[in-house]
Amino acid sequence: MLPRQNSVYSASHGFQPEEIKEKLSAFPGGSVDLLKQEESGLAVLTINNPSRMNAFSGSMMVELEERVAQLETWTQGKGLIVRGASGTFCSGSDLNAVRAISNPQDGMKMCMFMQDALTRLLRLPLVSVALVEGRALGGGAELTTACDFRLVTRDSVIQFVHKHMGLVPGWGGAARLVHIVGGRHALRLLGGALKVDPELGLQMGLADGLLEEVPDAGGAERDAALRQAEDWLSSYTKGPAQVVQATKRAVVSGRELPLTEALRAEKEVFGTVWGGPANLRALASKTKHK
Numbered sequence: 001m002l003p004r005q006n007s008v009y010s011a012s013h014g015f016q017p018e019e020i021k022e023k024l025s026a027f028p029g030g031s032v033d034l035l036k037q038e039e040s041g042l043a044v045l046t047i048n049n050p051s052r053m054n055a056f057s058g059s060m061m062v063e064l065e066e067r068v069a070q071l072e073t074w075t076q077g078k079g080l081i082v083r084g085a086s087g088t089f090c091s092g093s094d095l096n097a098v099r100a101i102s103n104p105q106d107g108m109k110m111c112m113f114m115q116d117a118l119t120r121l122l123r124l125p126l127v128s129v130a131l132v133e134g135r136a137l138g139g140g141a142e143l144t145t146a147c148d149f150r151l152v153t154r155d156s157v158i159q160f161v162h163k164h165m166g167l168v169p170g171w172g173g174a175a176r177l178v179h180i181v182g183g184r185h186a187l188r189l190l191g192g193a194l195k196v197d198p199e200l201g202l203q204m205g206l207a208d209g210l211l212e213e214v215p216d217a218g219g220a221e222r223d224a225a226l227r228q229a230e231d232w233l234s235s236y237t238k239g240p241a242q243v244v245q246a247t248k249r250a251v252v253s254g255r256e257l258p259l260t261e262a263l264r265a266e267k268e269v270f271g272t273v274w275g276g277p278a279n280l281r282a283l284a285s286k287t288k289h290k
């Protein structure tokens with residue numbers, strides 16, 4: 001079977017989403033904004049808390065899960081760009097909220113909630129890109145790993161600062177980082193809290209592309225970065241949403257499941273497109289594809 005699209009945890013793990021949402025909502029501030037472009041099938045998710053370097057307040061964690069749930073049912077969706085507001089990515093958890101939930105019980109609940117939300121983000125049947133401008137620190141660095149790809153600007157830094165806080169990642173970032181860069185590089189990035197600039201990111205495979213610099217034109221510069229990211233992503237989201245979504249589902253299965261289960265899941269996905277409208281159109285066109 002395909003990996004469960006919904007949760008990593010269940011009540012048997014003590015995971016009570018509604019209870020956790022209520023507790024997190026007591027820490028307001030900022031927003032997680034979703035803009036869906038129905039025509040292109042592209043969506044932009046903006047982590048929006050600029051006065052806090054886009055740190056996640058408790059209510060923003062709840063909104064993140066709500067936006068992921070919206071995207072899980074978007075049948076025409078093909079691509080997703082995750083970015084921060086005002087030219088910086090995300091500074092992790094809001095330290096004011098963290099201080100208030102620093103007891104083990106609440107910490108574990110926040111951990112399960114964010115691990116679940118970010119796992120579901122990565123499993124979305126959309127091709128996702130983290131557009132990293134400015135700084136992605138702590139949980140913000142973990143958020144970049146919950147996207148299929150990372151595009152970085154010249155001034156960007158991704159830093160897993162957790163060790164400086166006597167922590168390890170708690171939003172799933174360690175597990176995903178090992179899959180992205182391998183165990184050795186993951187240990188260097190976490191153990192050394194290394195500042196990953198574009199050069200190191202590209203060298204390690206954490207970054208998938210460097211966006212061209214645009215003269216400092218303020219908002220226009222940020223729009224230019226978004227346009228570049230959209231252009232980059234469009235190479236992977238051309239064609240019918242059903243085929244793009246099937247492609248991502250097949251990769252998610254291969255990424256997460258043991259081989260035999262992945263093959264069975266691939267068969268299921270194959271069955272959704274074999275003989276489908278796009279397949280029949282391609283056969284009818286009889287053109288050779290480059």
Ligand SMILES: CC[C@H](C(=O)O)C(=O)SCCNC(=O)CCNC(=O)[C@H](O)C(C)(C)COP(=O)(O)OP(=O)(O)OC[C@H]1O[C@@H](n2cnc3c(N)ncnc32)[C@H](O)[C@@H]1OP(=O)(O)O
Binds near residue numbers: 051135167
């Ligand atoms: C599992 C995830 C993990 C956890 O939950 O345990 C975490 O993510 S913990 C948080 C990890 N993040 C950090 O440690 C980053 C903390 N922030 C900084 O190091 C700096 O603020 C920096 C480098 C992001 C920006 O430095 P700069 O000098 O350019 O600006 P300021 O420091 O003056 O920041 C501006 C303004 O934003 C507030 N701010 C920044 N980050 C956070 C944050 N994570 N939580 C709350 N507030 C944050 C900072 O306090 C300033 O506000 P002001 O009112 O002016 O003091």
